């Protein structure tokens with residue numbers, strides 16, 4: 001330790017497996033990080049096998065890390081077999097920067113959101129219709145399927161000419177990701193190891209085949225789906241297939257899970273739900289869904305969504321790897337260290353969020369937001385690796401919430417316990433079970 005720098009506090013590691021036992025005892029990395037920062041302050045360290053991790057929950061110190069591009073390979077290694085030309089989530093900076101710039105011209109392009117909005121609305125109305133006859137629904141299962149359908153539509157739209165093709169592609173991708181996440185989190189499976197491998201390979205071939213067909217038919221057509229737009233670029237076909245997969249993976253659970261946590265919080269706060277209903281009735285009138293141009297008028301809904309993502313961030317942490325030493329306040333963190341952004345702990349930091357457990361959408365009134373440090377609220381991460389789908393996700397989630405809240409009132413199923421667990425995203429252990437009443 002260089003003189004003048006303070007050691008970073010943290011729980012003592014076990015020589016064999018670091019703090020894995022502590023992480024398991026806390027119920028996962030997300031809850032472990034909440035305890036870690038409560039006990040050791042805003043900069044704390046812990047150990048994964050063979051890796052020292054420094055976790056930073058102070059938004060002012062985070063600014064000093066905001067130019068770091070590198071992500072640690074190990075955390076994303078389990079997804080490597082999905083990609084042909086390398087995992088885009090851990091691509092070295094020189095390759096990542098131009099790829100990201102290109103992807104943002106598509107994902108961050110409001111015209112492409114607007115063009116796809118009618119299809120997103122159709123998918124959301126169909127979900128509401130499926131729920132119409134149900135007394136009890138599992139929010140996370142149904143809404144992550146809805147966001148999967150939306151992201152398949154966005155990535156592959158032109159190929160998915162029939163509902164059947166859309167269902168098949170979504171089902172293949174769902175099986176594929178469940179398999180990878182299931183292996184990583186050692187979840188039980190009804191299949192043997194060899195059956196699981198064969199099923200995953202078949203699903204991967206199907207998804208890649210779909211992308212390839214779109215690429216082959218894309219020339220000259222004026223299409224707004226991601227693959228057709230990337231076909232105009234100089235990316236190789238393998239990298240385009242990988243880009244489609246990474247976008248489908250990143251957009252699959254996240255948006256649906258975000259909507260489910262918002263509906264859960266609203267079910268616990270009827271007075272806030274009533275304000276949302278009033279805004280929806282005012283802006284939408286008798287129509288079951290907003291127009292694209294009306295999303296901006298749903299200001300209170302947007303505050304509700306932001307506050308929900310603060311309380312339950314769909315991605316509970318992000319990570320970087322230091323390629324050079326970093327001065328972090330009174331600490332020196334050496335090159336090679338893994339940095340964690342404990343998004344959930346940052347969002348519950350009482351210095352910037354008084355009474356942090358309280359659900360209060362007015363924390364996001366424009367004046368109130370200006371008083372906080374920029375990185376006090378980072379559901380989409382920040383810096384050169386921040387979420388490229390943030391703007392699209394906000395469109396999708398506001399649409400889902402607007403349609404579903406216009407049509408139903410949501411009450412938590414009696415006796416149902418909602419326990420957050422981490423499965424790549426912030427999930428609820430036994431889903432979020434709701435009783436629906438038509439409005």
Ligand code: HEM
Pocket residue numbers: 088089100107151246247248250251252254255258313314315317318319379380381382383384385386387388389390392393
């Ligand atoms: C509520 C919805 C979503 C949340 C909360 C979310 C959150 C995140 C977070 C926390 C990261 C890591 C950021 C970092 O390391 O600083 C990330 C990365 C990423 N997300 Fe999202 N995401 C959401 C939806 C989406 C959607 C819909 C897409 C695609 C359309 C998407 C595409 C990506 C991509 C491509 C990356 C990797 C960025 C890179 O390495 O350059 N996300 N997201």
